[in-house]
Every structure is written in structure tokens, then in C-alpha cells.
Amino acid sequence: MSVAAKDAVAFIAEIQLVAMSRRRFVHHITRPHLTRGLFRVQYIFDLELISHKILYPLNKFLRELIGGSKAMNETVFPDGIARNIVALLARQGGMTRSDIASSLQLSKGRVSVITGHLMSQGIIEEYAYVPSSRRPSSLLRLHPKYASFIGISLHNREASAVVIDPNGTVLAKTFFERGDDYETSIRRISEAVTTLKNECPSGTNFAAVGMALPAYVSMDKQVCITSSVLGWDNRDVSTAISKEVGLPVFVENDTNALAVYESMFGGMRHIPAFVVIAVGDGIGVAYTIDGSVHHGEHGGAGELAHLPVARSLSEEAPRPCRCGNKGCLETVSSSQAIRARAKEVSLPPNIHLISTKAREGDPEALRILHTAANSLGYAAASLIQILDPRHIIIAIEDDLLHGVFTAALRQFVEQNLMPSFNRPERLKFTCYDSLVWAIGAAGLASRKHLFRSY
Numbered sequence: 001m002s003v004a005a006k007d008a009v010a011f012i013a014e015i016q017l018v019a020m021s022r023r024r025f026v027h028h029i030t031r032p033h034l035t036r037g038l039f040r041v042q043y044i045f046d047l048e049l050i051s052h053k054i055l056y057p058l059n060k061f062l063r064e065l066i067g068g069s070k071a072m073n074e075t076v077f078p079d080g081i082a083r084n085i086v087a088l089l090a091r092q093g094g095m096t097r098s099d100i101a102s103s104l105q106l107s108k109g110r111v112s113v114i115t116g117h118l119m120s121q122g123i124i125e126e127y128a129y130v131p132s133s134r135r136p137s138s139l140l141r142l143h144p145k146y147a148s149f150i151g152i153s154l155h156n157r158e159a160s161a162v163v164i165d166p167n168g169t170v171l172a173k174t175f176f177e178r179g180d181d182y183e184t185s186i187r188r189i190s191e192a193v194t195t196l197k198n199e200c201p202s203g204t205n206f207a208a209v210g211m212a213l214p215a216y217v218s219m220d221k222q223v224c225i226t227s228s229v230l231g232w233d234n235r236d237v238s239t240a241i242s243k244e245v246g247l248p249v250f251v252e253n254d255t256n257a258l259a260v261y262e263s264m265f266g267g268m269r270h271i272p273a274f275v276v277i278a279v280g281d282g283i284g285v286a287y288t289i290d291g292s293v294h295h296g297e298h299g300g301a302g303e304l305a306h307l308p309v310a311r312s313l314s315e316e317a318p319r320p321c322r323c324g325n326k327g328c329l330e331t332v333s334s335s336q337a338i339r340a341r342a343k344e345v346s347l348p349p350n351i352h353l354i355s356t357k358a359r360e361g362d363p364e365a366l367r368i369l370h371t372a373a374n375s376l377g378y379a380a381a382s383l384i385q386i387l388d389p390r391h392i393i394i395a396i397e398d399d400l401l402h403g404v405f406t407a408a409l410r411q412f413v414e415q416n417l418m419p420s421f422n423r424p425e426r427l428k429f430t431c432y433d434s435l436v437w438a439i440g441a442a443g444l445a446s447r448k449h450l451f452r453s454y
């Protein structure tokens with residue numbers, strides 16, 4: 001152990017003694033250790049219970065030891081109630097101290113003390129006032145300069161990458177070809193991160209990177225277990241990119257990243273239970289329950305694409321799916337399936353033209369879109385009855401948004417739900433801008449960094 005590390009051990013031990021003698025509560029202080037050449041000291045405590053007399057010398061000592069406030073931000077972050085407040089502000093946006101107190105069932109005085117600490121550390125700020133009958137209350141939010149997060153989406157062949165502040169404001173963006181093989185993709189991602197960093201003002205505190213992949217991702221958000229779109233199997237994407245860009249990297253399924261976008265920065269911000277179904281050449285599903293994405297036991301929740309729905313709903317013989325089974329939802333309702341069926345009956349394999357033909361009454365175009373819509377409607381109706389979400393957002397291509405497909409899907413859902421479940425406002429159709437996937441990926445990096453969960 002280096003001299004510096006020995007000094008730190010002695011210092012931490014002293015602080016433990018001080019804390020114990022003052023009968024204050026230090027939950028847990030670990031021994032300092034060396035990680036990737038960076039001297040890290042983890043100490044986790046309930047911020048409201050530790051006195052400035054302990055906190056400030058400790059911060060000062062560590063800052064001198066590890067050199068710089070950036071490292072401090074990575075290693076020193078509040079726990080307990082303070083972290084709950086940060087998580088609440090990240091999820092809900094601007095709130096007054098009274099809002100925070102009632103949401104977390106705390107006294108206003110206690111909230112004022114903790115938010116004061118968070119403000120003094122530059123983690124949150126007051127940014128606006130809400131008029132009231134007595135005196136105006138200030139609105140709090142995460143400080144835009146506290147940290148920045150990079151998000152990268154490989155959802156489309158033209159990959160997108162962004163930098164956002166903790167409140168979701170886009171600070172920089174870039175697009176690049178994702179590449180045909182793993183090594184090329186990693187190199188291009190690394191180059192995109194360099195481009196983004198150069199576009200941001202000097203001194204920007206980059207805290208973490210989030211990646212949205214069309215893939216089944218491990219529960220620890222490190223490994224791409226499999227992706228038929230990318231052709232990657234058991235790739236430790238997190239370690240590979242982290243080595244290149246020098247930041248922590250978290251990997252997520254792309255539809256889950258969309259759900260993170262919706263719950264942090266989109267229209268579902270205050271909605272505890274909602275579902276996103278993303279229909280493209282594949283079909284992805286994400287469930288958000290109590291504000292968090294549901295991952296299942298192994299991280300694979302959301303494989304609705306392989307529900308064997310076509311066996312019972314379609315008159316034609318079930319078709320083989322890329323998963324090895326037959327008659328999966330994806331073989332009927334994905335954009336790729338719609339185009340393939342059009343080609344078989346000499347219609348142009350183009351969603352815009354198929355949609356136009358259906359609107360004009362072409363029987364084959366109508367049959368193809370009705371089959372696709374009914375199968376997806378069956379899946380959506382099942383989800384509604386299983387999960388009772390406030391909304392199901394169905395993300396589809398722009399050309400399918402206003403026409404036969406959405407009308408048929410809506411009708412199928414209404415006809416097949418229990419009457420008490422029938423709420424027309426439940427279904428929402430949208431077409432996402434490609435940047436949204438990358439913003440969702442950056443959002444998950446911020447959740448992981450700010451409150452180690454999502």
C-alpha cells in the first residue's frame with residue numbers, strides 16, 4: 001500500500017472514531033483501494049447526519065490526494081435521504097421543498113437541511129420561483145453543470161450519439177455509421193465520443209456513457225448477450241468502450257432505453273406504469289412499473305416479438321422466425337414482415353406505398369396491414385389485461401401512423417378487451433426521432449451515476 005493510501009486509512013479510521021464518539025451515524029466506510037490506477041475512497045453516509053466538521057476536511061483531504069474535483073464527483077456521492085431527493089428530482093424535474101417533503105414523507109425542515117447540503121456541493125440548484133399566497137417557493141432541479149452524460153444508440157444503421165445535462169438538455173450530438181463488425185463499431189463509438197467531447201465547453205464534467213443496443217443485455221448492464229441485428233454474442237461492450245473513452249459505460253436494450261427516455265424526459269414523466277412497443281424491422285417491448293424498467297430475472301423481459309401469435313390469428317401457415325420457432329409476432333407485424341408479404345403479391349415492398357394502396361382499397365394491401373395490426377393488437381390487449389398500464393406507446397414508422405394500420409389495431413384492441421379495461425386514451429401511437437434512443441441511453445447513464453438504479 002502506498003504512503004498516500006496508508007495516510008487515507010489512518011484518516012478514515014480517525015473519522016470513524018470521531019463519528020462514533022459523537023454518536024452520529026456513519027453507515028459504512030470502506031477501506032481505500034486502488035482501482036484502475038485511480039485512488040478511490042468510498043465512504044457512504046447519510047448526508048444529513050454528518051457534520052460539516054467531518055465532511056469538509058474529508059473532502060479537502062481527498063481532493064488533494066486524488067487531485068481534482070472530477071474524481072471527487074465519481075467517488076463521493078450522498079447516500080440515504082439525500083440520494084432519494086436527487087433521484088426524485090431526476091425523475092420528476094423541478095420541485096419545491098414542500099413537494100419533496102410530501103413525496104418522501106419528510107418534514108420540510110429536514111428537506112431544507114439536506115437540499116442545502118446538495119446545493120453547497122453543486123449537485124442541485126434553485127432555478128425558478130412558484131408564486132404562492134404567502135411567499136414564493138423556489139423550484140429545485142439537478143444542477144445542469146454538475147455532470148454530463150453521453151448516450152449512444154445503435155438502434156439504426158445510422159447510429160446517433162448525444163451529450164445531455166442531468167435535466168435532459170442536449171448539449172451536443174453527432175451521427176455515424178455503426179459499422180458491420182464488432183471491432184469497427186467499437187472504434188466508431190470511440191471516435192464519436194471524442195467528437196462529442198470536443199463540441200462541449202472545456203471543463204464539462206463527463207460522468208458516464210449509456211448505450212442503447214438492439215440486443216438482449218445482461219442484468220449488470222455490461223454485456224451484450226446476443227444481438228441478431230448486430231451479430232454480437234457475449235460481447236463485454238462496457239469494458240471495451242470504457243477502456244477506449246475512460247468513463248464508466250452502461251449498456252441497455254434499445255427499447256428499454258426508450259422507456260427510460262419517456263420516464264425521465266418525455267410524456268410519461270409522472271406515469272408510474274406504462275409500456276413501450278417499438279415496431280421496426282424487429283419488435284421490442286419495455287415495461288415500466290413503479291417508475292422503473294422491469295428486466296425480469298435475467299434481463300430478458302420484453303421479448304414480445306416471439307409470442308407465437310400468428311398460429312392462432314392468421315389463416316396462413318406460420319412462418320419461421322429468426323428465433324428458431326414459427327409464427328412469432330415478428331413474422332407478421334414487423335416492418336420487414338409487411339414488406340416481405342407485399343413483395344409476394346407483387347406490391348411494392350415499401351411501407352409508404354403499401355399504406356397508400358390500403359387507403360385506396362387495394363384488397364391485398366388491406367389484408368397485409370390488417371393481419372399485421374390484428375396480431376400486434378392481440379399482443380397489446382394481452383399486455384393491457386396482464387399489466388393494466390396507464391398507456392401503451394406504440395412506436396411505428398411515420399407512414400403507418402395515420403391510416404389503416406393504426407385504425408385496425410385500435411379496433412382490434414377495443415373489441416378484445418374486457419369492457420372495464422377499455423379506455424381509448426390508453427393506446428398512443430408515435431414515431432420517434434432517431435436522437436431519442438440516444439437521449440434515453442444517456443438518461444440511463446445518469447440514473448446509474450446519480451442514484452445507481454433505474
Ligand SMILES: [Zn+2]
Nearest residue numbers: 306321323328
Ligand atoms: Zn421468434
